[in-house]
Amino acid sequence: MLARLVELGVWGAVLTGLTVVFIGPVSPVEMVVACVSALGGAFAARGMRLAAGVHLRGGRGAVRALRALPGSVVRGLALLTGAMAPGHPGGRVRRVRLRAGAGAGWAGTLLAASPDTCVLDVPNDDEVIVHALRPKAGPVEEAVARTDGAR
Template identity: 50%
Template sequence: MVAGAAEIAVRSGALTGLTVLLISTVSPDELLVAATAALGAACAARAMRRAAGVRWRGARGAGRAVLLLPWAVLRGCGTLLAAAVRRPEDAVLRRTAVRQGADPGWAGIVLAASPDTCVLDMPHEDDPLLHTLDRRPGPVEKTVTDPGERR
């Protein structure tokens, strides 16, 4: 019960915050509407997650990956800009393995968030196929993948 209330509160808070960020000036009425809509959406999202049988799991490395994400995006933008100016000689296809204890769902999302990396396929739950413009793994890739499993 407490976990369910916490999940709804976090989802609702995130959705309300996003709505407030997207509105230039927020009146009390708009804030009330945003909070009410976010609460309804959070309840619906929780119900859908439970109906699908999805459970929270595998958060190992998630905090570090989220902290490194801004740096990975900036680095990826630089790599992408350099590739636009000259032909990328370092572009590679690389199959990796998600670290033990990390959920492939969020791992795939943070891997694809960098502009120089694209997750092409994840045929099994733990082995993403990446197309990168740099032979060296980026900071997020180093965090969420197993270094011994890069091929």
Template identity: 60%
Template sequence: MRAATVEIVVWCAVLFGVTVVSISTVSPVELTVAGLASLGAAFAARRMRPAAGVRVRGIRCAARAAVSLPYAVVRGLAVLVSSVAARPAEAIVRRVRLRPGADAAWAGPLIAASPDTCVIGIPRDDVVLVHALRPEAGPVEAAVARTGGRR
């Protein structure tokens, strides 16, 4: 029961935040509508997740990967700029095998958040195909990969 309440509150907060940010001018009526709509959508999302068979798992490495994300974005942007400005891109495609405790559902978007990487496929729950502008693994890949990102 407590987990369901937390999930509904988180969904409601995220949906309310997205709605308020999307509104050009915020009035009390719009805040009321956004609050009621996000609450209804939060309950619907809570009911749909178990019906679809989706469960949150493999979050042991998520904190370490999330901490690496700002550095990965800045580093990736530098690699992207230097690739465009100095030389043609030496892009490669690599298969990243994820460590136990990491799941492709959250690791894929974290890896793809860096400007010099793109996740092009998730063939299994523990494997992510990455198109990258650099041969070595970035900080997020190193945090979630089984052997440092190259396999």
């Protein structure tokens, strides 16, 4: 019961936040409408997640990856800007094997949030295929990827 309420609260907060960001300065009446609409959207989002059979699990490395995300976004923007220059070698496709306990859904989302990394596929629960502009793993990738030699 508590997990259901937390999930609905998170969905409601995210949807209300998006509404406020897209509308701009809101009046009290608009805020009430945004909250009520977000509550309906939260129930719909939870229902769709349950219907799709998606379960939240595998949070190992999530906090470390979230801490690394802002710096990764700034560095990614710099790399993306540099990639527009003539003669840039381009990116490369690589497989990221996720560490045990990391969920492919949230890990792929955080990897895709950096401007220099594009998630192409999630073939397995423990693997993500990315196109990256940087030759080595970035901080978010290091937080979610297996260490060398780990199985």
